[in-house]
Amino acid sequence: MELKSHEPTGPIEDRWKEHKAHSKLVAPHNRRKYQVIVVGSGLAGGAAAATLGELGYNVKCFCYQDSPRRAHSIAAQGGINAAKNYQNDGDSVYRLFYDTVKGGDFRSRESNVYRLAELSLNIIDQAVAQGVPFAREYGGLLANRSFGGAQVSRTFYARGQTGQQLLLGAYSALERQIDAGTVKMFPRHEMLELIVHEGKARGIVTRNLVNGKIDVHVADVVLLCTGGYGNVFYLSTNAMGSNCTAVWRAHRKGAAFANPCYTQIHPTCIPRSGEYQSKLTLMSESLRNDGRVWVPRNPEDCDKDPAKIPEEDRYYYLEERYPAFGNLVPRDVASRNAMYVCEDEGLGIGPKIPGEPRRGVYLDFKSAIDRLGEDLIMERYGNLFEMYERITGDDPRKTPMRIYPATHYTMGGLWVDYNLMSTIDGLFVGGEANFSDHGANRLGASALMQGLADGYFVLPFTVGNYLGTIRKTEPLEESDPVCQEALKSVQARVEKLMNAPDPTHAPEYFHRKLGNIIWKYCGMSRDAEGLKKALEEIRPLREEFHEKVKVLPQKGETFNQALERAGRVADFFELGELMCIDALERDESCGGHFRTEHTIDGEAKRDDEHFQHVAAWEWTGDPSNPALHKEELTFEYVKPTMRSYK
Amino acid sequence: MQRALTLYNTTIGKKAVMAASGFILLGFTVGHLSGNLKAFAGPTEYNEYARWLRTVPALLWGARIALLFAVLAHIGSAFQLWKRNKDARPSRYQKNVSVATDYAAKTMYFSGPILLFYILFHLAHLTFGGMLFGEGAMFGIEGYAWEVSNPYNNMVRGFQHWPVVIPYVLGVVALGVHLFHGIWSMFQSLGANHPKYNHLRRDLAIGLAALLTLGNLSFPIAVMAGYLEPTNLTFHFPELM
Amino acid sequence: MKTKNLTLHVWRQDGPDAKGAFETYTAENVNEHMSFLEMLDDLNEKLIIEGKEPIAFDHDCREGICGSCNIVVNGYAHGPQERTTVCQLHMRHVFALGWSEIWLEPWRAAAFPVIKDLVVDRGALDRIIQSGGYISIRTGSARDANETPIPKPISDRAFDAATCIGCGACVAACPNASASLFTAAKVSHLGMLPQGQTERFDRVRKMVAQMDAEGFGSCTNHGECEKACPKGISIDFIAQMNRDFVKAMVTSKHDVEAPNDAE
Known part of the structure; x- marks a missing residue:
């Protein structure tokens, strides 16, 4: 396997332009002769399917949800970055590019990131034209805010529902093409x-989740925009159905x-309340602007009413x-610091779950109030406070919030070249499913940007280039042996x-166990010893899963949610193993x-000499022995430096 | 070629028809009540008013035809929507809770037919009087014959009898309930809304419904209380024949 | 921490044409901090181990935003807590009402055929959007986003309508199974914005026609939808849709085609 990035050369600001200028096109009357399959209908998939349909290709779009509008892009709260410089605060495409490469800790491809920053401009135009109601100022122009510590205000937002509004924009474009007959939707x-x-x-081969029918769909090109694999942790902020x-x-x-x-961990999620919990809820990071994070200094105070813990016994560990x-x-x-105080120092707070340290820290708004x-704080965070109270039953104005980190986004994914084409x-x-733009760490408000850049502007073009290059694919019938x-x-x-030899447990049971292992050894912090242990534990558990998973046949139609779950968990087992192998290797x-x-003063220490590469793993037939290839x-533009926040 | 969309073949169109016809009927009830309040001015004024109504046959019949059409349109679209709405939920909820709606809204399909029967009864009582009074008629009220030229007495004598009063009161209450939802609903169906004035829609519905109910109830109450009595004056109005 | 045993009467139905019926289960040791769906997860896991068919229900994000979940809980679409999807309903709220017996039913509407148990097919809502719930703009042909200023109050009001998550609770709660609130939300969202003006009157005609073709009931102005809506979308938008629709039908110089009846 050879990894050719097909990056254009020359000045970085001209690469995408040059690439487009020298690529192949498909003439309008020929486009309908090509069948395109898009799997996933979120920001990347929905936008790509809509745009390809609009161009005149024959598109089939698939999603596991009952409607393309439900893809998990919808849950993104914060916003979307774009280098519009509407605020006149010195932003530019180059600065967004620079911030993204640096934020990715120098593990992403410069050409891709530059293109992303460039396309961010078009995304906002496109979304507004579709009717996405971004926040506005009283003068009627678009409002921006600074997000995730950025030094410029380049984040566009729509209340706390930016992902929802952008997805509904893409969804409306997609539905328009469905009506026009260019896209056929398979929810x-x-x-x-x-x-x-x-x-x-x-x-692709699909299973119709309603009646269990398994079908072949043949196409000239296949696009996967199926999101991330965060649910390998069992508990994450992903949707319940998100899968790999x-x-x-x-x-x-x-x-x-x-x-x-x-993988990315988000620091402000609502902690678990018990073993039964299967999903974590994220709360906007903006809460940290006014909230103070603390835990009790003394472990014996951990189950005390926080109001009764005197100021001197509170450990404001981040501030210190x-x-x-x-x-x-x-x-x-x-x-990481939340994890240290809870798991290593035993100072966590919140409900005790048997067999686990208390995982939770306080986020206190008292001094801000x-x-x-109170009025100003409620104006800023009222909806978040309401959401928190709905879930926990506590009013953050009276009792400090409890928060804990949770898996949120996965930067890894299928390897793609500059055209977003995989090694096949x-x-x-496209979107979170590929690895391309965020390096080792994604900046806030960049996920929506990448999904839409891929979907609206990159894929429709590079797919055309591919089809224009190959001209014709071999005829392939559904009856073909392949x-x-x-x-x-x-x-x-x-x-x-459905026919495990000794069926005893529901798929969730194994998923939960797998998630525990991955979270423990391959979560916020990792070490060689732990990763080896994880590998030792995952392998037998995977065997056990295949021996003991219990999936019942269903009466009538074969709508079978346990079967769906079981198939996803089976793949998570193999991917989880690869994650640990990769983490061990890096x-x-x-x-x-x-x-x-590898730390300096407790901070991450990169090893650019040995690891300034993309680790791309090839399947060998044995999940425990994948083959490593390096890109x-x-x-050339952003010289690697060390991050420091001291 | 597919058929073009027409207003009336849509649900919103039918609701608009209901609202518009309802508006006509509402206008009639308001006018009707204000005219009849002349009863409190005395039999002569009342009967003179009745006579005057008949002096312009074009107006009278125009109004009658318009009302008839409004009633038919109102009932016709109500029936079509009722059927459609019933079919839209073929299996009922085991547990059914109403959070927002009120009694009036929920009973439109009852208050409507009650009103229809009441109107027929009301017409039989006061317009085609021979059907209720006199020998062999429904109530056969003794010692009283239908006086074609004396609508005042027809009204007062009718309300001296419980069998006339009870359907009348029921009908008037049904009218109030129907209008309580209907007037508000009319604004909503025709899209007459504005954030500044929206609260007035409910106020107007309550006000008008109350006014019409109390106003119409005032007649039987006044008769039963002895405030309005039959008159011995005789009238001769060829227009009423 | 409070725990409780609950009796659940759950609607079970094998498919769209099968006859459904209630079956009774006991959810044991339900914890007050659980969400309603976690209670069902827990019950399902036990059912699978016992070799009984788990209860099918739709759910995905569990954050109240994707609009997948849909259960009528004791007669309330999405349960008794206002502005809350059933995935965000927590048991402490149910306990506070003193309920020990709960009826779980699917969204009931002719336009939402039951797929299995509590899962229904809401494709009709997608088809309403397909009929015109968009602004026709080619990818890449948009002009600069700040070229058209939009007064903040208008933008905010459009947003109030745009928050619809397409869950269909409005249909479930409506005594007539009408999708007016859903349709009105999209009609109003796009119809208020300057970008949406070009297609405004054709959009409302096409969407209303499709809504009718799907077999939804009509709006009789009860206001149940507004209360059931997890986003609290106002029925004022229905009035707005009605006005636009009647105006379009009366004044438009060209026809739009009536759609074929729903699939």
Whole structure:
């Protein structure tokens, strides 16, 4: 396997322009002759399907939800970055590019990031034209805020529902194409296999979740925009259905998986209240602007009413450890420190879950309320306070909030070149499902930007370039042995899951156990010893899963949510293992990957000499022995420096 | 070629028809009440008013035809929507809770038919009087014959009898309840809304419904209390024949 | 921490044409901090171990934003807490009402055929959007976002309508199973913005026609939808849609086609 990034050369600001100027096109009357498959209908998939349909291609779009509007892009709260410089505060495409490369801890590809920053301008125009109601100033122009510690105000937002509004914009464009007949939508369909014919991605096998029917769909090109794999942790802020099956199936068919160990933890989520909990809720990071983070100094105070703990017994650990940034240290630093005080120092607060340290720290608004008044605080955070109270039953004005970090985003994903094409010809990957733009750590308000840049502006173009280059694909019928084999392999897998030899536990049971292992050893901080232990534990658990998973046949139609779950968990097992292998292999700390062996003053210490590369893993047939390929990264514009927040 | 969309074949169109016809009927009830309040001015004024109504047949019949159309449109669209709404939820909830709606809104399909029967009864009583009074008629009120030229007495004598008063009171209450929801609903269906004045829609509905109910109830009350009595004056109005 | 045993009467139905019926289960040791759906997860896990069919219900983000979840809880669409989807309903709220017996039913509407148990097909809502719930703008042909200033009050009001999550609670709660609030929210959102003016009157005609073709009931102005809506979308938008619609039908110089009846 050879990793060719196909990056254009020359001045970085001209690369995308030049690339477009010299690429192949497909004439309008020929476009309808090509069948395009898009899996996933979030920002990347929905936007790509809509735009490709609009261009005149024949598009089929698949999603597991009952409507494309429900993709988890919808849950993003904060905002979307764009280098519009509407605030005249010195922003530019270059500065957004610079911030993103630096924020990614020098583990992303410069050309891709520059293009992303460039396209951010078009995204805002496109979204506003679609009717996305971004926040506005009284003069009627768009409002911006500074987000995640950025020095410029470049974040566009729509109350706390930016993701929802942007997705509904893409969804409306998609529905328009469905009405026009260029896109055929397949909701409640899950992709379970990729069809590769003569080295090219040529279709997928899906299961209709309503009636259980397994079908072959043949195409000239396949796009995967299926989101991240954060649910490998079991508990994450992802949707319950978010899964890695599509990308994992593609990986098993030859698509390299890049940097699976890069996962992002968000510091301000609502902690678990008990073992039964299966989902964590994120609250906007903006809360840290006014809230003070603390835990009791004495472990015996941990189950006390916080109001009764005197000021001198409160440990404002972020303010003490990072006097310059205090409560506003970056996500990863805030997250790790919460973990240290709870898991290492035993100072966590909140309900006791058997067999676990208390995982929770206080985020206290009392001093902000005293200083600024309750009205102002409610104006800023009222909706978040309401959401918190709905879930926990506590009023943050009276009792300090409890927060804890949770998995939120995965920077790793299928390896793609500059055209967003994977190592399989004709298989394109967009949005969170690819690895390309965020390096080892994603900046706030960049996920929406990447999904839409890929979907609206990159994929429609690079897919055309690919089709224009190959001109014609070999004819492929559904009856072809390649398709039938793929179909049979899916049927066999479904059969296997439904007929485990000793069925005793629901799929959740194993998922929970897998998640515990990954969180413990491959979560916020990692070390070689722990990762080895994780690998030792995952392997037998995977065997046990296949022996003991219990999925019942259903009466009537074969709508079977336990079966869906089981298939996803089976793939998480293999991906989880690869994550740990990758984390073990990457013997440095960078961004979201924090190896305790590699620190300076408790901060991440990169090893650019040995690890300034993308680790792309090739499937070998044995999940425990993948083959590593490296794409070396070069930094011509942004010279690697060390992050420091002391 | 597919058929073009027409206003009346949509649900909103039908609701608009209900609202517009309801508005006509509401206008009639207001006018009707204000005219009848002349009863308190005395039999002569009352009967003179009745006579005057008949002096312009074009107006009278125009109004009658308009009202008839309004009633038919109102009932017709109500029936079509009722059928459609019933079909829209073929299986009922085991547990059914109302959070927002009120009694009036929930009973439109009852208050409507009650009103219809009441109107027929009311017409039988006061317009086609022979059907209720006199020998062999429904109530066969003794010692009283339908006086074609004396609508005042027809009204007062009717309200001296419980069998006439009870349906009348029920009808008037149904009218009030129907209007309580109907007037507000009319604004909503025709899209007459404005954030500044929206609260007035409810106020107006309550005010008008109350006014019409109390106003119409004043007649039987006044009769039963002896405040309005039959008159011995005789009238001769050929226009009423 | 309070725990309680609850009796659940759950609507079970094998498919769209199968006959449904209630089955009774006991949810044991339900913790007050659990969400309503976590209680069902827990019950389902036990059912699977016992070899009984788990209860099918739709859910995804569990943050109250994706609009997947949909259960009528004791007669309340999304449960008794206002402005809260059923995935965000927590048991302490249910306990506070003193309920020990709970009826779980699907969204009931002819336009939402039952797929299984509590899962219904809400494709009709997508088809309403398909009929015109968009602004026709080609990718890449947009002009600069700040070229058209939009007064903040108008933008804010459009946002109030745009918050619709498409869950269908309005249909479930409406005595007539009408989708007026859903349709009105999109019609109003786009119809208020300058970008949406070009198609404003055709949009409302097409969307209303599709809404009718799907077999939803009509709006009779009860206001139940507004109370059930997890985003609290106001029925003022329905009046706004009605006005635009009647105006469009009366004044437009061209026809729009009536859609075929729903699939």
